[in-house]
Amino acid sequence: MTGTARCVALLILMTPSFALTQQAPPPEPPPTHDISKVDPAPLGGAIAVPLPEQQRRRLRKYDLDELAGSKQAIGSQLIDGRLPRPLLDYSIHGGMLDQRLSIFEGGLVVVRMTGAGGTIQKRVIIPLGALKKYLEAAAPEKMATIGPREISQPAPNRAAFLRVYRLSGDTGVLTAAGGDTGAPPSPRQYVERVFDPAGGHPKLLHDAIIPLEDLLRAISEDRNVTNTVARYDPKVGDELVSDDRKTWRVERVMQNGDVVQLRCTSQPMVIYVAKKDLYNYFVGRAGN
Numbered sequence: 001m002t003g004t005a006r007c008v009a010l011l012i013l014m015t016p017s018f019a020l021t022q023q024a025p026p027p028e029p030p031p032t033h034d035i036s037k038v039d040p041a042p043l044g045g046a047i048a049v050p051l052p053e054q055q056r057r058r059l060r061k062y063d064l065d066e067l068a069g070s071k072q073a074i075g076s077q078l079i080d081g082r083l084p085r086p087l088l089d090y091s092i093h094g095g096m097l098d099q100r101l102s103i104f105e106g107g108l109v110v111v112r113m114t115g116a117g118g119t120i121q122k123r124v125i126i127p128l129g130a131l132k133k134y135l136e137a138a139a140p141e142k143m144a145t146i147g148p149r150e151i152s153q154p155a156p157n158r159a160a161f162l163r164v165y166r167l168s169g170d171t172g173v174l175t176a177a178g179g180d181t182g183a184p185p186s187p188r189q190y191v192e193r194v195f196d197p198a199g200g201h202p203k204l205l206h207d208a209i210i211p212l213e214d215l216l217r218a219i220s221e222d223r224n225v226t227n228t229v230a231r232y233d234p235k236v237g238d239e240l241v242s243d244d245r246k247t248w249r250v251e252r253v254m255q256n257g258d259v260v261q262l263r264c265t266s267q268p269m270v271i272y273v274a275k276k277d278l279y280n281y282f283v284g285r286a287g288n
Contacts, residue, residue, distance in 0.1 A: 034235065041241035041282075066214055066218035067226075072225055073123040073124055088164050096116050097114070146204055240284070259274055260275050
């Protein structure tokens, strides 16, 4: 090897690896939106509920990262001008608490929880890969094999149901989740199992509902991607509802848009909140 060739080889070895490969540009942050894209605050609404540490550890046991890769469900979620078809409903009633998680085609997930502490109502779009895993675990073909004698019957003031939809003539609910087939919608069919949420479950039912319960908990705890106040761009005159159910009007946006001054509409109170932190304090916009 000549001296020139040795120098070239040495320079290649010394060149950082990132200089030899083209780096992908960082992903663009999600766009901001105005008050019209912020969901109305539900009556008696709350932002989120905290999870005990034991439940936090439990979430890590599953392969699904419940909200990893999820995005805000901002604005209309129509598909080809129509409402998205429901794919799955999971509902739990116990004492004074009602919880319902509904999954629609396109990955839209809607959660509603009502109880003595208020109402939590959220929606989010999960990745199609995660959607596929939830639907595979609760496939109607699997649920149909579960006989009534294998399930604990609902108890007084305590019941749950899992309802999984499919399209007649379809090969399965995943076809509906993946997009429109071009054919007119078929009559909806579903498989439903009603049971005691505190009772024993056969393995197929257990494997279907445990990931759904973890998803429900993760959404109810989240204060960012499931809250349409996140990435909201405030304007003077906008009205937001806080976690303590007070209404606040935006009076000023200061420091190059980074700090928001809000005045309570029912009490002589003024607060200053960083724009990036508004989602930690407000449930949604005032009015319907």
